[in-house]
Every structure is written in C-alpha cells, then in structure tokens.
C-alpha cells in the first residue's frame with residue numbers, strides 16, 4: 001500500500017469574470033511510497049504549485065482523488081482539514097513563511113502549540129532537531145535578524161517537529177544562494193535517510209538530482225518519471241538535464 | 255512636469271497604502287470635526303442662547319477645546335508613528351533605488367500636505383454639519399425659533415485650522431527626523447521588526463504614576479472649581495499624559511510577564527495573541543490609553559448632564575419651595591422679630607382676601623446670613639483680616655431660631671441658652687462647640703445633635719462656599735450681638751432675610767402677577783425698612799431650569815455621541831490596521847494548521863487581556879473626578895451628590911455595554927480580514 005496515491009487529478013481554475021477557464025491539471029496520476037524522496041519538475045505554469053496545494057489540502061481538486069494512508073483528502077470536512085494538515089503534513093515554502101511576531105523557537109513550536117502540546121514536550125522535540133539543523137544558537141532570534149538560509153532551516157525544523165507523514169516543499173531552495181541550497185539539500189537527504197518521506201517541487205536540476213525519483217509535469221499531466229536507481233548524484237543530474245531539454249523541445253523520450 | 259514628480263509619488267504612496275492611510279485620515283477628520291464642533295459650541299454665538307450659566311459654559315467648552323487639542327496631538331502623533339513604521343519599508347526601497355534622504359523628506363512633506371489638507375477640509379465640513387445639528391437641537395430644547403441657514407463660525411474655523419496645522423506640523427517633523435535618522439536597511443526591515451520596549455520603561459511608568467497621583471491630588475483638594483478652573487484643566491491634561499505613560503509602560507510589562515509565563519504563553523489560544531501584543535506593545539498601550547481617555551470624557555459628560563436633567567425637579571422644589579416665594583432682606587434684625595413678621599403676614603393675608611386668592615404657607619424661614627473665616631471651631635466674621643487667597647476657610651453661616659426651626663420641620667426640640675444645632679454641608683464640622691466671633695464680641699454654643707440629617711426646606715441657603723446652619727434658641731440675642739460689628743467691617747455684611755413661600759390653590763391666578771402685585775404693595779407698606787425684596791415664581795423658574803438643564807443634557811448627549819464615535823473609530827482603526835498587518839501571518843498559520851476556531855479563540859484571548867483595561871482606567875479616573883464634578887454641579891443648583899452617583903454608575907454600565915458591543919463588532923471585522931487571508 002502506498003503512502004500517497006494521486007488518481008486522475010484534475011484542477012480547473014475559473015477566472016473571476018467567468019469566461020476563460022484554465023486547466024492547470026488535466027489528469028495527474030502517481031504514487032509515493034513511504035520513505036521516498038520525490039522531486040517534481042516542470043516548466044513555469046505547468047501546475048506544480050497547484051498540485052502541491054491540492055496535496056496539502058490547501059485547495060480543492062475539480063476531480064480525482066488524493067489518498068494519504070487510506071484517507072481520502074476530499075472526504076475531510078473543512079473543519080477537520082486544518083487539524084489534518086497539522087498532524088500529517090509538514091511544509092517548507094520558497095518564501096520561508098516564518099512569522100515576524102515570533103522568535104525562531106516559537107515559529108518552530110507553532111504547529112505543536114496549536115495541537116495543544118506542553119512546553120516541556122515541545123522543548124524535548126525541538127532540541128535534537130535544532131541541533132541537527134545547527135540553529136540552536138539562533139533560537140531566540142527573530143526572523144528579521146537571521147539570514148535566508150537560517151530562516152529556511154528554521155522552516156524545515158517547523159516542518160519536521162510534528163513528525164509528519166510527508167513533507168511537502170515548494171521550491172525550498174528558490175530564495176537561497178548555492179551554498180545555502182547545498183546545505184538544505186544535504187539536510188533533506190539526511191532526513192530522508194532516516195525514513196522521512198519528502199515531496200519537493202523544484203526548478204533546479206541540481207536539487208532534483210538529490211531525490212530518489214523525479215516526476216516531470218507537462219500540460220497538466222505527469223509526462224515522464226525517472227528513478228535514480230544506484231547512480232550517483234552527478235549521473236542522475238545529467239539524466240535529468242537531458243530529460244529537461246527533450247521536454248522543452250517537445251520531442252519524445254526514448 | 256518635473257515639479258509634479260514628488261506630489262505624484264506622494265499621491266501614489268497614499269493610494270497604494272490606502273488600507274493604512276484611509277483609517278488614519280478618517281481618524282484625523284473625526285478629531286477635527288469634533289474640535290470644530292466643540293469650538294463652535296463654545297463660541298458666544300451659541301452660549302448666548304442659554305438663559306443662564308453662559309460664562310461657565312463658555313469657559314468649560316473653551317478649556318475643553320484645549321484639552322481636545324492636547325489629546326488630538328498625542329493620539330494622532332501615535333497613530334501616525336505606527337503608520338510611518340509601516341511605510342518605512344517603501345521609503346527604504348526608494349532609498350536603495352537611489353533616492354536621497356532629502357528626496358524622501360520631500361515625499362513625506364507632500365504626503366503630509368495631502369493628508370492634512372484633506373483632513374482639515376473635510377473635518378471642518380463635517381464639523382459644520384455637526385455644529386448645525388447641535389445648534390438646531392439646542393434651540394429646540396430652549397424653545398426658540400429654528401433657522402436653517404448654516405452659519406460658519408470664523409473664529410472656530412480659524413482656530414481649528416491653526417491647531418491642527420500645528421499638530422500635523424509636529425507629526426510631519428517627527429516623521430522626517432525618523433526617516434532621516436535611519437539607514438536604508440533598518441527602514442526596509444522596520445515593518446518586520448517588532449516594537450522595542452522604551453529605553454527607560456520603568457521610569458516612564460513611574461513618571462506616569464507620579465503625574466497621575468498629582469492630578470488626583472489636585473482633583474481631590476480643589477475647593478472651588480470655578481476660582482481654580484485653570485488647575486482643574488491642568489489636572490485633566492495631567493491625567494491624559496499619565497494615562498498614556500502608564501498604559502504604554504504597563505503594556506510592555508504585561509507583555510513580558512505573559513511571555514515569561516511558559517504555561518500561559520504556549521497555549522493555543524494565547525500563543526498568537528500574546529506574541530502579536532508583544533510585537534506591537536507600545537501601540538497597544540497607546541491605543542488603550544486613547545480609549546480610556548475618551549471613555550472618561552464620555553462618562554464625565556454623560557453622567558453630569560443627565561444628573562442635572564434628572565435633578566431638575568429636585569432643584570426646582572428646593573429653590574422654589576412654594577408657587578410664589580418672597581425674599582425680603584431687612585435693614586434691621588428687629589424686623590425679623592415675630593411681631594413684625596406676623597404683621598406682614600397679616601397684611602399679605604388681607605391682600606389675599608381682597609383678591610380672593612386661596613394661598614397656603616409652604617415655607618416661612620427667617621435667618622441671618624454672615625460670611626466668616628473658620629479656624630477650628632471658631633468662625634471669625636471680621637473679614638478685613640481675611641487673606642484673600644485662602645478661600646478654603648471661608649464659611650457661610652446662617653442662623654435660624656429654634657422656634658422657627660421647630661415650626662417648619664415639625665420637630666419639638668428644646669435647647670438651653672448655650673446650646674445649638676448644626677447642619678454643616680461640604681465641610682466636616684466635628685467639634686463639640688462652636689464659637690462665633692467678631693472683634694470683641696463672641697458667642698459660644700455646645701453642639702447638640704439634630705434629629706434629622708438635613709434641614710429640609712433650607713436648600714436655597716446653599717452657596718459654593720461651605721455652609722453652616724446654626725439653630726439657636728436666642729435668635730435675637732445673636733443678631734443683636736453681631737449686627738453692629740459685622741456691619742462695621744468693610745468686607746462683611748449681615749443679611750437679615752425672610753423667605754416666605756406660598757402655594758396658590760385658586761384657579762386662574764397667574765402666579766407671577768400675584769407675586770408682582772403683592773411685592774408692590776409690600777414695598778409701599780414696608781417703606782424704608784428693607785434693603786431689597788423680590789419674589790421667585792416657580793412656574794417661571796421651572797420652565798427656565800427645564801430648558802437650561804435640557805440644553806445641557808442635549809449638549810452633553812451631543813458631545814458624548816461625538817466622543818463615543820471617536821472611541822468607535824479608534825477601536826475600528828486598531829482592528830483594521832492590525833487586521834491587514836496580521837492577514838499574511840494568519841495565512842501562514844493556516845498553512846501550518848491553524849483552524850478558523852483557533853483564530854477566533856486567539857482573538858477572544860487578546861480581547862480578554864486588554865478589553866477591561868480602558869474601562870478600569872476610566873472607572874478610576876471617574877472616581878477621582880467625582881468630588882470636583884459634584885462641586886461644579888452645586889453651581890448649577892444641584893446640591894445632592896446621590897443622583898450624580900446614580901447617573902455615574904448607570905452611565906458607566908451603559909458605556910461598558912456599548913464598548914463591549916463595539917469591540918465585538920469590530921473584532922468580527924478583524925476576523926473577516928484575517929480569515930480571508932490566502
């Protein structure tokens with residue numbers, strides 16, 4: 001049984017003044033096994049963010065199913081959806097989405113506080129994570145006082161602290177320089193090795209080359225996917241770039 | 255073309271930030287129209303309409319304007335400083351893009367000119383409407399003819415323009431300095447960074463407490479609010495300043511305490527609300543202080559004017575014991591003797607018989623009235639020795655004979671020659687004896703407890719000066735002892751008064767005509783034996799008091815509405831501006847798993863923490879304002895503090911309800927803004 005199953009997913013955006021409809025997702029099908037590290041790539045406007053938002057139950061699909069551990073997301077009531085998200089999903093955003101009003105520590109605690117945990121339990125969970133992410137000394141600082149990479153690490157800590165079934169990341173390296181990106185990707189790799197399932201949207205072939213599998217989306221469908229297998233990051237990276245060039249040229253993949 | 259560059263940038267800035275600027279401008283407009291309306295009501299043109307109390311009303315309104323100017327300055331200054339903080343990011347960006355500080359200052363200048371010009375123009379326009387409505391209401395209260403031509407009071411308008419140009423000028427300079435002193439980076443980050451606690455927070459708090467203590471001290475020790483009216487307003491301004499200082503410092507301390515308490519802070523319903531309170535701790539304090547001050551103003555105005563209104567009947571019965579009330583002041587104390595008084599009463603009865611008027615006696619009191627200085631249990635009537643500035647010790651002494659007292663109150667007390675009954679109002683006279691003294695003459699009495707608390711029917715004796723009513727067995731003796739000495743004194747005078755009130759039972763008698771006829775005849779009959787004589791017609795007094803107190807009530811309600819509107823606006827402004835700020839934050843929080851219910855709970859939590867604070871402050875201010883206001887009410891003829899106490903409590907309860915409702919409604923506005931967040 002897969003951890004995540006996406007079946008015939010379709011999303012049509014209706015523009016506000018009726019008329020034009022945008023079909024962001026046409027018919028998306030794929031599955032994610034527990035412990036997998038999957039990257040999603042595709043051109044700008046191909047529907048990656050749309051897909052991720054639906055997976056995160058932030059948006060509703062027009063048709064199709066998303067099943068997370070035998071639970072149909074469309075079956076969850078509006079009320080329960082936030083709790084569901086809090087308990088099962090972790091997010092890492094391109095823009096970090098840390099809150100100015102909280103210190104990094106409190107930002108990381110946020111989902112746990114909402115879940116009603118006590119300070120002691122939270123602290124117990126935070127310490128090892130902060131240690132691993134190397135942000136222990138920064139915990140008392142506010143977001144505007146730390147660098148972008150540090151912010152993103154805090155955001156990762158916030159995603160990890162709830163012990164989610166799956167981490168959804170939308171271009172997590174998009175706002176980082178290459179050094180910070182490398183660090184973050186290394187971190188994702190480590191976390192994944194420890195059994196954490198990760199689904200990451202990215203534009204960067206380099207980021208994708210860290211994943212175990214890459215899905216390519218085009219025209220609202222999963223166009224192609226490649227597995228890393230036993231290859232090294234470098235070889236996988238080459239494969240990905242080759243696929244991308246074919247993809248943009250619009251030819252067929254052998 | 256080039257010359258329009260800055261105005262255009264400024265206009266763009268305002269347009270882009272309209273969510274922030276609009277509530278600010280609205281607040282400015284409200285403040286300005288309030289100021290104009292009060293200035294208009296303070297102008298002689300309006301106060302001229304009042305049958306009485308013109309001078310007092312004028313002074314109070316004028317000083318009220320002054321207080322409002324101070325309040326507007328503090329309030330708008332704060333509001334703007336938060337606005338500038340939000341705008342700073344944009345200015346930082348311009349700075350990075352190559353605009354110098356000078357150019358930024360130019361943009362700020364143009365923006366200030368646009369917003370203040372706009373505010374002043376519309377503020378006055380709305381003020382003109384408000385003032386016309388007030389005027390119409392006032393005239394209809396007073397039973398005059400209503401005209402619908404709109405009058406613009408030039409003086410009020412000019413003073414409004416000057417005051418607010420000054421306020422906006424100060425705000426403008428502070429904004430320019432603020433932006434001028436910051437670096438581009440700190441500007442760009444300034445809407446991200448939370449507020450820092452003021453450097454010497456404890457000192458500010460302490461300073462506020464000291465000022466407040468001083469203000470309360472002044473309020474409690476002022477003897478005569480009219481002669482010390484400047485002090486009264488000094489106290490008001492001190493209270494305003496102290497409220498701001500205390501609430502800002504207090505809010506900072508409260509935030510710290512709440513955040514330090516881990517088991518409180520890390521609760522789903524407190525976490526978000528406490529952190530956003532910390533984020534804007536100063537603004538929170540300032541907002542609460544503004545609400546507290548406005549609430550106090552509303553409560554003071556509302557409770558005192560409604561009290562006057564509800565006390566009108568009481569006022570009338572105490573000032574006009576009968577339908578027609580004759581007041582005669584004699585030249586000689588012998589004239590107050592029974593034989594003479596009975597003779598005059600006979601004469602009046604005769605007139606009544608001739609005119610077929612059925613009149614019954616409502617009150618018949620003869621008394622001596624002298625002013626003296628109190629020193630312990632001694633009252634010295636030699637006023638030439640009086641130090642003019644120590645008006646604290648001045649007392650009005652009224653002496654009534656025991657027979658007269660027993661006759662009027664229906665009691666049957668008896669006193670020996672060296673005993674007296676005392677009714678002392680407004681001053682504690684806790685002595686066993688009382689000594690009256692003038693030069694070499696002095697009379698001492700042992701004080702006997704009266705059988706009632708108040709001497710009913712003697713209300714008209716009251717004065718601003720504390721009153722001592724002395725009931726003595728040997729009335730003529732006292733009169734004889736002091737008359738000569740008191741009259742010899744340049745500053746002092748002994749009044750020998752007779753108050754004779756009658757109720758008329760016969761239909762068709764016009765009481766004023768009757769009173770007029772009787773006084774005319776008495777004047778002839780008494781020849782030269784009296785110094786003055788007049789009569790008070792209850793009907794006339796009644797209509798006058800009703801219209802006067804009615805117009806005070808109207809003014810009071812009008813001002814309360816205006817102030818309450820301002821309070822609503824402040825709360826609304828707070829919710830809207832915080833809503834837009836928090837909007838994005840709540841969006842993130844929902845992504846992390848915050849439910850709509852969580853949002854509601856966190857809003858309620860914040861409500862509970864800060865909601866009561868302004869009410870508590872207003873309540874305490876009110877308690878300390880109570881003595882001074884009851885003294886003011888005496889001036890308007892209301893001698894009993896109980897009705898004022900009742901209206902104060904009722905106003906407070908009603909206002910608390912109103913405040914709760916406004917807070918609920920506006921927190922829904924806030925909720926809608928933040929829950930729309932994507």
Ligand SMILES: Nc1ncnc2c1ncn2[C@@H]1O[C@H](COP(=O)(O)OP(=O)(O)OP(=O)(O)O)[C@@H](O)[C@H]1O
Pocket residue numbers: 013014015022023024042043044045046047048049050051
């Ligand atoms: N709320 C919306 N209303 C209407 N159309 C939308 C909406 N959101 C996205 N779209 C459209 O749906 C399509 C997919 O958008 P999406 O944001 O998923 O792309 P993406 O793959 O994430 O692009 P990028 O790589 O640039 O982030 C685009 O054509 C976009 O214009």
Ligand SMILES: [Mg+2]
Pocket residue numbers: 048049050
């Ligand atoms: Mg996207």
